[in-house]
Ligand SMILES: C[S@@+](CC[C@H](N)C(=O)[O-])C[C@H]1O[C@@H](n2cnc3c(N)ncnc32)[C@H](O)[C@@H]1O
């Protein structure tokens with residue numbers, strides 16, 4: 071399995087909670103696309119294969135790209151790689167971009183999966199977090215994607231938004247279920263330093279939802295999604311059978327991937343690298359053939375830490391046989407020794423040398439992680 075991630079770092083306006091690297095700079099789109107194609111060419115040997123199984127356009131807001139710019143990127147990929155005929159090809163979209171004209175314009179592009187950022191079906195929430203759409207528009211966008219032939223649709227929601235109550239969260243979950251989508255990603259709100267929401271909390275304009283309510287919201291979501299046929303295959307990701315995100319699953323299985331575009335990360339098993347987080351710097355450095363990324367070689371301890379960090383979040387869990395085979399017996403012993411008390415208190419289950427976090431353990435997943443990571 072090999073995947074390409076392409077970061078499209080544009081937004082029409084900033085949401086108050088988000089600290090992803092993006093800019094409001096549509097005038098830079100054509101130059102950025104040229105640089106993305108240049109980076110694809112420069113790094114064509116990064117992956118040890120020429121067959122691509124997943125492509126993911128993330129953001130920012132990929133849905134603001136005009137179809138001809140997407141086409142240029144696909145042409146660039148096709149010149150260098152063979153896209154597998156069953157490849158999963160996803161783009162992230164914001165509901166207000168999803169018009170009939172937009173779907174017509176992309177109908178000849180090879181997308182077969184769409185991930186729509188909805189965040190909330192509550193108009194008051196949406197206004198408070200500075201989203202560009204209403205709940206009605208979000209629902210219409212999902213329906214339009216379905217009418218346009220998409221049969222693999224994911225939506226993103228956030229729980230624990232300021233002023234959210236259990237009752238209102240329940241309503242949101244029911245709306246999500248009623249849309250007949252195949253995949254739902256649900257993140258607990260985090261207050262990221264430097265965001266507008268962070269400042270609002272500092273000024274006491276918003277009060278974070280307390281831990282107990284956050285846990286109750288998570289439990290309610292597990293129950294509701296489970297009753298409606300969704301499996302939790304990662305702490306924040308739920309899918310109907312057969313609809314796990316193959317792209318994200320390959321990250322969690324620690325398969326190599328290449329990340330193209332400003333701030334994108336890449337991983338080739340032995341090292342990790344990340345591109346400069348500035349559109350203008352990225353374009354400038356690529357145009358002058360200068361280094362536009364930083365790189366870190368991974369030690370065995372780094373690889374072990376990466377593995378337990380992502381695997382603990384997945385339903386597959388930590389495979390102790392793999393830890394022993396790839397990092398050595400002392401790492402497997404260290405992991406088991408440090409997770410023992412969580413097994414005894416049923417926060418983690420040990421089944422045939424697979425360590426899996428239980429529904430109860432999810433609430434303290436960070437604590438468990440701190441115990442099993444090596445410094
Ligand atoms: C970077 S966004 C890109 C998607 C798209 N631009 C959008 O706005 O929906 C990816 C997802 O991360 C989640 N996210 C971003 N910041 C978050 C935060 N502070 N707390 C929880 N979830 C967050 C949101 O659910 C969002 O859809």
Ligand code: SF4
Pocket residue numbers: 080081082083084085088089090092129130131164187
């Ligand atoms: S959540 Fe999406 S639209 Fe909002 S600022 Fe972040 S990337 Fe942009």
